Amino acid sequence: xxxxxxxVHVHLNTLNTKLFCSCSSNYEDKEPNTNVCPVCLGLPGxxxxxxxxxxxxxxMVATALHMEISHILSFSRKHYFYPDMSKNYQxxxxxxxxxxxxxxxxxxxxxxKKIRIRRINIEEDPAKSxxxxxxxxxxxxxxxxxxxxxxxxxxxxxxxxxxxxxxARQFMEVLRSILEHLDVTNFELEGxxxxxxxxxxxxxxxxEVKNVGSPKDAEAAIAYEIARQNAALxxxxxxxxxxxxxDSIRKVTVPLRSKETEEDYRYxxxxxxxxxxxxxxxxxxxxxxxxxxxxxxxxxxxxxxGLDEYQxxxxxxxxxxxxFFEEAAKEYKQYKRLANVIINExxxxxxxxxxxxxNSKLSTEHLIKVLAMEDNGSISVKxxxxxxxxxxxxxxxxxxxxxNNLLIITDVTALENVINSxxxxxxxxxxxxxxxxxxxxxxxxxxxxxxxKRANPKQVYELIQSKxxxxx
Amino acid sequence: xxxxxxxxxxxxxxxxxxxxxxxxNNIINDIKKILDFFNTIQKAQLSDVEPLFHPIxxxxxxxxxxxxxLTKEEALANASSVEGGYIRGPRTGE
Numbered sequence: 001x002x003x004x005x006x007x008v009h010v011h012l013n014t015l016n017t018k019l020f021c022s023c024s025s026n027y028e029d030k031e032p033n034t035n036v037c038p039v040c041l042g043l044p045g046x047x048x049x050x051x052x053x054x055x056x057x058x059x060m061v062a063t064a065l066h067m068e069i070s071h072i073l074s075f076s077r078k079h080y081f082y083p084d085m086s087k088n089y090q091x092x093x094x095x096x097x098x099x100x101x102x103x104x105x106x107x108x109x110x111x112x113k114k115i116r117i118r119r120i121n122i123e124e125d126p127a128k129s130x131x132x133x134x135x136x137x138x139x140x141x142x143x144x145x146x147x148x149x150x151x152x153x154x155x156x157x158x159x160x161x162x163x164x165x166x167x168a169r170q171f172m173e174v175l176r177s178i179l180e181h182l183d184v185t186n187f188e189l190e191g192x193x194x195x196x197x198x199x200x201x202x203x204x205x206x207x208e209v210k211n212v213g214s215p216k217d218a219e220a221a222i223a224y225e226i227a228r229q230n231a232a233l234x235x236x237x238x239x240x241x242x243x244x245x246x247d248s249i250r251k252v253t254v255p256l257r258s259k260e261t262e263e264d265y266r267y268x269x270x271x272x273x274x275x276x277x278x279x280x281x282x283x284x285x286x287x288x289x290x291x292x293x294x295x296x297x298x299x300x301x302x303x304x305x306g307l308d309e310y311q312x313x314x315x316x317x318x319x320x321x322x323x324f325f326e327e328a329a330k331e332y333k334q335y336k337r338l339a340n341v342i343i344n345e346x347x348x349x350x351x352x353x354x355x356x357x358x359n360s361k362l363s364t365e366h367l368i369k370v371l372a373m374e375d376n377g378s379i380s381v382k383x384x385x386x387x388x389x390x391x392x393x394x395x396x397x398x399x400x401x402x403x404n405n406l407l408i409i410t411d412v413t414a415l416e417n418v419i420n421s422x423x424x425x426x427x428x429x430x431x432x433x434x435x436x437x438x439x440x441x442x443x444x445x446x447x448x449x450x451x452x453k454r455a456n457p458k459q460v461y462e463l464i465q466s467k468x469x470x471x472x
Numbered sequence: 473x474x475x476x477x478x479x480x481x482x483x484x485x486x487x488x489x490x491x492x493x494x495x496x497n498n499i500i501n502d503i504k505k506i507l508d509f510f511n512t513i514q515k516a517q518l519s520d521v522e523p524l525f526h527p528i529x530x531x532x533x534x535x536x537x538x539x540x541x542l543t544k545e546e547a548l549a550n551a552s553s554v555e556g557g558y559i560r561g562p563r564t565g566e
Contacts, residue, residue, distance in 0.1 A: 015536055022539035032557040033548060037541030043550070052533035074525075081488045083561030098525030129564065136564060143558035146547070264486055274528035 002226055004168050005160035006218070007196040008175060010185045011125070012057050012152035019124045019152035020048030020091065020273075027147035028189060040124075040150030042087035048272055050075075054152045055278070057184045058102045058122050059286045061154060064178045064293050065117050067106030069283060073276040074099045075122075079266045083142045084126035084149075091270055092123035092155070098269040108178075110170050116159040125151040136245070137254075154184075160198065165222040168197065172215035173317050177294045180319040188358070199225045204232075204239030209253050211246045221246040225253055297322065305335035314343050320357040321347065328364040332371060341371065345388045353392070361394030370397045378407055382453045409455050412463070415447075419463055422446050423471075434468055475500050475507070 015025045021039035038046035055073060062069050076094035093101045106117040127149040131139040156175065162168045176193060179185045185192050195218050200206040209225055212218045229239050244253040292300070294316045301312040301322070315322040325342055332338050346367070350357055370391060374384040383406045387397045401407055409415055422443060423430050433439040440461065447460050480496050480503075483489075491499065541547075544557065553560035 017534075017536050017538050021541070022534070022537060023541045024538045031544065033559065034544045034557075035541065036547045041542070041547060049534040050531070051536050053536040055533065079486075083564060098523065129561075130558060140563050142561040142564050143555060144561050145558055266486075269525045271526065274526045274531040276533060277530045 001202050002163055003160040003198075003200050004162035004164075004222055005198040006156075006158045006162065006168060006171065007198070008156045008158075008172065009125075009194045009196075010154050010156070010175075010179055011189065011192050012054055012154065012184060013186050013189050013192060014183055015051060015053055015057070015152055017051055018150035019051055019054055019122070021046075021150055023150065025151050027151065030147050032143075032145035032147060035147040036149070041146055042085070042149075048091060048270075050273065050276065051152060054122060055102075055276075056286050057152075057182070058120060058154060059278075059283055060182050060290050061156075061179065061184060062103035062106065062120055063287050063290065064182060065103075065106035065108060065120070065156070067103035067117065067120065069103045069278075070100045071278050071280070071283075072100060073102065073122075073278055075270045075273045076267045077270045082126070083144055084129050086127070086146075086149075090124060090126065091273070093121040094267045095119065096267055099267070108171060108174055110167060110174060113161075113167075115161045115167075115171055118157045118159050120157075121155040123153050123155055125149065125153050160200075165219040165226070168222050169215045169219035172218055174294065176215065177317045177319055181291060181294055181297070183291065188356075197222050197225070199229070201226060201229045201233065201239070204229050205241040207239065207241070208243045209246050210243060210256065211248075213248060217246065217248055220251055221253060224251065228253065294319075301325075305329060305339070307336060307339050311336070311339040311343060314347075315339060318347075318357075324357055324362075324364065328367055331364070332368045334371070334375075338371065341367070341384075341388075345385055346392070349389045349392055353389075355392075360392045362392045363394075366391040366394075366397055373397070373401065377410070377456065380408055380453050380455075383408075406454060409451055410459070415451075415455060415460060415463055416467075418447055418450050419460070419467055422450060423467065430468065430471065433464075434471070440464060440468070475503050 012019070013025055017023060018025050018040055021037050023035050023037050023040055027035050039048050050073065059069055074093065075091050076096070076099045077089040078092050078094070079089045081088055093099065095101055101119040101121050103120045104118070106120075107114040108117065109115070125148055127144045127146040129136075130143040130145065132141065132143060133139045158171070162171060172193070172195065176185075176187060179193075180187065187193065191213065193214070195212045197209045197212055197218055198206050199209060199222055207225060207229065209221050212221050225244070232239055243256045245256045246253055297316050298309070298312040301307050301315065302309060307315075315325050321342055325339060328338055328342075329335055346357070346362065350360060353360075370379075370384055370387045373379045374381065379387075379401060383401070386406075387400065390400055391397050409418075426443070426446070429439060429443060433443055443464050444457055444461050447464070448455060448457060477496060477500070480491070480499055484491055548554050548557070548559065551559040
């Protein structure tokens with residue numbers, strides 16, 4: 001029995017400013033240490049003040065995760081010594097005397113199973129560490145960029161309810177979709193979501209794997225860790241409680257440090273941040289103004305477009321796909337077919353190229369053109385599928401089809417010429433076909449091959465049949 | 473409460489400090505004195521008083537509006553070691 005719990009950190013990177021100061025929360029592409037002030041540098045005497053929209057976002061996420069929301073916003077100091085945290089404490093939330101997390105006791109449903117969420121903390125991100133050798137293990141010193149220091153984060157902690165790597169991946173995907181629908185996190189930005197994965201196998205201690213950057217990596221890191229722990233136990237090695245680091249390039253976990261116990265962080269309420277009593281009306285107002293959530297969007301896609309549950313889930317759990325579907329559905333009304341092509345063909349081709357829909361040149365206009373050409377019989381199913389990678393590259397499908405001679409041959413004379421040629425080369429087969437109708441299909445196949453599938457098989461079958469009747 | 477040398481050593485580890493034997497002995501005495509003060513405070517009858525964690529009742533929040541911070545030169549002015557615009561800190565790998 002494997003037990004997996006996640007601590008997911010998500011950047012509140014759609015905020016304009018950091019959590020406790022008015023520095024911009026957009027730290028990308030800036031020179032190091034140019035997006036800082038006394039508060040996020042941790043200079044003595046600087047006073048933090050909470051960003052009100054960070055509270056709004058935390059309340060929205062807590063509501064979406066079916067949680068009980070605290071009516072007091074309070075912050076604690078978590079003490080540790082590390083170069084990325086110049087104050088020697090991180091401002092976070094804590095469940096203890098005089099302090100509380102923003103929300104408790106929620107859940108997300110995965111395949112009909114409830115994964116419980118213990119709590120959400122609002123906290124600040126530390127500075128970014130750069131290792132001169134590229135590796136934390138071999139660098140003699142650390143270089144620090146405080147541009148990221150103080151960015152608002154939510155730490156979302158689950159109960160150990162996940163039982164396998166795939167479930168952990170699905171959990172993160174559903175969570176990502178919720179955060180995208182709430183416009184709390186822009187996942188195109190680097191480090192938008194990171195997870196610490198707690199993994200324990202039967203007969204071993206809990207091992208924490210840090211630095212997991214995506215749902216896909218979570219699946220890989222947890223699978224690796226389960227295999228490593230089981231192999232160790234089989235050879236009689238004890239699994240000790242420790243923290244490991246996920247190396248996403250080598251796809252392995254490496255030991256980091258022995259785990260400090262919780263009391264060593266010496267939490268206490270931050271005297272710089274008096275508690276804030278959140279008025280009931282504020283919470284009600286935030287909840288009322290919330291955008292549509294994945295759960296209700298799935299229901300709506302089923303009702304409004306007649307999709308089945310699987311289709312609706314796949315689309316909504318990758319918000320970009322759902323947005324693209326709904327945009328195309330304004331013009332193209334065969335909704336189930338549209339959903340199928342997006343899920344099976346478009347998604348597969350995007351995955352092959354390892355690009356996101358948003359970063360491709362695919363337009364709803366081009367996809368609709370391709371589907372319409374197949375609908376009116378101008379192109380074959382195969383051509384339709386072959387066109388998907390072309391339109392992902394932004395190529396106009398109508399022009400491409402004409403330039404590359406991909407239109408279906410409907411001209412009877414042209415098809416008869418091909419059929420005559422096939423028949424004359426296969427006299428023996430033709431004789432058999434006259435006795436056994438199944439052999440006719442073989443001839444159809446040969447003709448289809450000859451025209452590179454650019455014909456309607458039903459039409460070819462009928463033409464061959466009438467030809468066979470002519471031959472005595 | 474007895475303050476043992478083991479506790480002092482643990483605090484040294486947590487605080488990344490290395491004390492001499494003499495300093496350790498001084499600290500033991502200091503901490504004993506500090507804890508004695510608290511023992512006196514502990515005697516106060518407070519069973520019918522709500523705990524107070526902050527003298528200020530409720531704080532205010534800040535609008536989410538960007539303001540200019542420090543220049544790079546100001547930001548790095550107090551760093552003891554700088555390299556290519558970064559602050560240089562100790563190694564973190566074991």
